[in-house]
Amino acid sequence: MRSMVYRGPYKVRVEEKDMPPIEHPNDAIVRVTMAAICGSDLHLYHGMMPDTRVGMTFGHEFIGVVEQVGPSVERLKPGDRVMVPFNVYCGSCYFCARGLYSNCHNVNPNATAVGGIYGYSHTCGGYDGGQSEYVRVPFADVGPGLIPGWMDDEDAVLLTDALPTGYFGAQLGDIVEGDTVVVFGAGPVGLFAAKSAWLMGAGRVIVIDHLEYRLEKARTFAHAETYNFVEYDDIVVQLKKATDYLGADVVIDAVGAEADGNFLQHVTSSKLKLQGGSPIALNWAIDSVRKGGTVSVVGAYGPIFSAVKFGDAMNKGLTLRMNQCPVKRQWPRLFEHIRDGYLKPSDIVTHRIPLEHIAEGYHIFSAKLDDCIKPLVVPTPA
Structure with a gap:
């Protein structure tokens, strides 16, 4: 598969990587249909986040289609259109039980405060992110949600963070x-x-x-x-x-x-x-x-x-x-606001960048060129 890969401060490029495997019975593999570059990704891009390792794929805002599920996954099936919160969380620990999904106790061995975050260095668990053609999604019955049929992709991706x-x-x-x-x-x-x-x-x-x-x-x-x-x-x-x-x-x-x-x-x-x-x-x-x-x-x-x-x-x-936002906790009310016309998240989108050109996308966003406010990343069609 093709993925954005970190090669050092201010150096990202698209490379061939191995397809992510099912590592645990609760995993899903999601084919990414849209991702985004977040302002906090620039901390990684500029080399300011500890333990950001060469070879890592960024991207904690993404949506996609379920490609494969592990044998224990019950709520998702291949073909489902899903939005994935940036939080990686187990759903059952002390903190998840209280809705503090961003503080999950079971998904990040490298920190006592934040839980797991996709594509955000090994200080946040070391999970590869969604600026890629495919991504592994742990705890697939807990984090991802089905995208409502009435919701546009560009609105859905902005609901992930x-x-x-x-x-x-x-x-x-x-x-x-x-x-x-x-x-x-x-x-x-x-x-x-x-x-x-x-x-x-x-x-x-x-x-x-x-x-x-x-x-x-x-x-x-x-x-x-x-x-x-x-x-x-x-x-x-x-x-x-x-x-x-x-x-x-x-x-x-x-x-x-x-x-x-x-x-x-x-x-x-x-x-x-x-x-x-x-x-x-x-x-x-x-x-x-x-x-x-x-x-x-x-x-x-x-x-x-x-x-x-x-x-x-x-x-x-x-x-x-x-705190870091417990994303899924906000969804029910935000769905209402979007459906009722009070919010149109994609109104802030300024750039749509093919995955193959993501290095240029990071440069534009980092340097505040071309009045860039929010860039989306679209995987190149096969």
Whole structure:
């Protein structure tokens, strides 16, 4: 089969790999019909994620058709059209029983916090991802879901991570009717978080970024007020002015350790603004939320050695909520919103890239070329 393969920082290419076998009776093999490149894939692409091994296939957002199932699989059969959450999880451990699928205890021997994630290095379990023609899906009776007949493929693939994560970010904010919500980051997750905030009763939604084309999308897709932080000496002061000097009720960090910058910058956080390995966005969130407010964090963070303003958070009486999204838990309500016309996830898609050209796709997305917001990956037809 043909697969995207990692060959080192900024080096990916398409190679022939062996077809994935059934390794366990609960496995399924899925023929990928559509995948996506996620902003968090850029951490891997830039060589910033520990234990990202040469030869690995990325991709934690994908849908496809079941090709083969193991002898213990009961809920799927060959030919089924499925969407696969980015979480690899067992469905039966202490955490899965409580809906914390992203914290599964049985799927990742290399970490005590996060469970398994497709295509996201050996720190997240070492599972090959879906930027490929075929992928092995463990615990096939637990994770994958059937794609409703009325749902488009491009909407379905965004339900495997980006949309649920943005919705989860708004959900963690405990938004009540009339709240002012600020979202840092106008990438796909930030756009979906802003859109979801309205669905939860927000009275005002403000999005912060530094790329004008993404801010334009925040205005047209999420109907948000926007600020470009490079235009202000201090974006926190501007947000205070915009909120009667109280601060926002809820702030969502959809940036995380932005996938930019070199290793030294990641370790020392010497790069300013929303840059790599730095908690700048998180500290802005802590500073710009009102006293007694809530900060929701769904941006991807790895090890960070620079200071988070935890003392300020404590003294302001903030509630901090965060996690990797338990994707499947969000699906029932999101299906309703899509079917009823309140959400059209594929409205944020800007690029559709053949698998054979994925190296160019990563370059375009990484360098923010051609007003790229969300690139999809389409396997080359046989």
